[in-house]
Amino acid sequence: MLTSETVRLDLPQIVTPLPGPRAKAIVERDHKVLSPSYTRDYPLVIDRALGCMIDDVDGNRFLDFNAGIAVTATGHCHPQVVKAIQRQSERLIHMSGTDFYYENMVQLAEKLAAIAPLGDGARRVYFGNSGTEAIEAAMKLARYHTGRDKFIAFRGGFHGRTLGALSLTASKVVQHKKFGPLVPGVFHAQFPDSYRRPEGMTPEDYAVSCVHAIDEHLFRTTLAPEEVAAIVVEPIQGEGGYVVPPKVFLEELAALAHKHGILLVFDEIQSGMGRTGKMWAADHFGVAPDIITVAKGIASGMPLSAIVSRAEVMNWGPGAHASTYGGNPVAVAASLATIDLLERELVANAARVGGHILDRLRSWPAKFKNVGDVRGLGLMIGIELVHDQKTKERAPELRDKLVTMAFERGLLVLGAGRNVLRLCPPLIVTRDQADFAVDTLEECLKLM
Numbered sequence: 001m002l003t004s005e006t007v008r009l010d011l012p013q014i015v016t017p018l019p020g021p022r023a024k025a026i027v028e029r030d031h032k033v034l035s036p037s038y039t040r041d042y043p044l045v046i047d048r049a050l051g052c053m054i055d056d057v058d059g060n061r062f063l064d065f066n067a068g069i070a071v072t073a074t075g076h077c078h079p080q081v082v083k084a085i086q087r088q089s090e091r092l093i094h095m096s097g098t099d100f101y102y103e104n105m106v107q108l109a110e111k112l113a114a115i116a117p118l119g120d121g122a123r124r125v126y127f128g129n130s131g132t133e134a135i136e137a138a139m140k141l142a143r144y145h146t147g148r149d150k151f152i153a154f155r156g157g158f159h160g161r162t163l164g165a166l167s168l169t170a171s172k173v174v175q176h177k178k179f180g181p182l183v184p185g186v187f188h189a190q191f192p193d194s195y196r197r198p199e200g201m202t203p204e205d206y207a208v209s210c211v212h213a214i215d216e217h218l219f220r221t222t223l224a225p226e227e228v229a230a231i232v233v234e235p236i237q238g239e240g241g242y243v244v245p246p247k248v249f250l251e252e253l254a255a256l257a258h259k260h261g262i263l264l265v266f267d268e269i270q271s272g273m274g275r276t277g278k279m280w281a282a283d284h285f286g287v288a289p290d291i292i293t294v295a296k297g298i299a300s301g302m303p304l305s306a307i308v309s310r311a312e313v314m315n316w317g318p319g320a321h322a323s324t325y326g327g328n329p330v331a332v333a334a335s336l337a338t339i340d341l342l343e344r345e346l347v348a349n350a351a352r353v354g355g356h357i358l359d360r361l362r363s364w365p366a367k368f369k370n371v372g373d374v375r376g377l378g379l380m381i382g383i384e385l386v387h388d389q390k391t392k393e394r395a396p397e398l399r400d401k402l403v404t405m406a407f408e409r410g411l412l413v414l415g416a417g418r419n420v421l422r423l424c425p426p427l428i429v430t431r432d433q434a435d436f437a438v439d440t441l442e443e444c445l446k447l448m
Helices: 021-033 079-091 103-115 131-146 163-168 203-221 247-259 329-361 396-408 431-446
Strands: 046-050 053-056 061-064 123-128 150-154 186-189 228-233 263-267 291-294 305-310 371-377 380-388 414-416 420-423
Touching (some): 079 329, 103 329, 123 131, 150 163, 186 203, 329 371, 329 380, 396 431
Parallel strands (some): 263 291
Antiparallel strands (some): 046 053, 123 305, 291 305, 371 380
């Protein structure tokens, strides 16, 4: 059971104009010294956080429906995670697991190998520090194992911002602008957005057509399939707008990869670790990839990522790839505590509370003229804002307005894609907190 020891049950309280005076001063200092490449949608200056609640430096309290962009799966400063970090930091903070051995790194690898949805057989694990690093490692491993050098990714996908991961990313042009040339040999295919499918097609037929286009057009006109190392796909697109494909899409994609000896890589950096109401998004689709990447929710905010692959795929030798900090013992301790909480209660809570939220949101397209689509699994929920429900014209400015209005009322949300509002709260969120969030957004939509 979730108790008052693990969840702060109170709700938002705004006591100053936003931003408050201390927040405003810190924002001004920030703008003088920090990189202008950072994006901040609203002036939240955080002092402390616990559970799903965040206090700013002026004493305002907010309900967090961002979770550090789907990172703080167990909520902020969960006592079990904090204790694990404290205990480990008193014993060993760093000694580089790529050069030496320590047991908790082995324990976490054993755990991830056991729960990864890779089908039958042995698995191996590689640790890094971030989702981007996991993607870079997966790309290198795919090239090493197959001896091939090309990749297929999908429009709308986001896989990171370093040059290899950015080559796969096809989310926003600003992420590519002035950074070319990128890694060559990456080809992008259509990801099936059921809401925006061609008129007259079922979601399933459209999904199948997206995969057939790779085999029947890309492979016949531009790209030899025997040169493709891997197909890299998010089972549910994150930054692309929380797009959930029909099951048949991933089934057909797996069949295509197997047909041509191509590795299938699932990017579960945002969708994994219980976010969708199952441990992995892949568990909803019944499709086993060859490699899976995980980060974000894996360690409740500590920097950690991993790739898990079938053992025969991870056949690179000593020195082929490594990371000084990857598998840091403190981050690993946080991850072991996180996975324990996920398995004991939080994956189930994500399914239960996420289902409640989705049940309330399904009527929104009928109630609000600017809501075009509601979609998601568990606590990975997207709300698409449009100018007109018939034309489906995107309304990014309305989405941004909704984000700001929610902030002013004590609810922290963010956008995804061009015009989608994402809901990705900590997996400890209660039904009461969920209802506050939905009530707040409904209030805002009525005023738009």
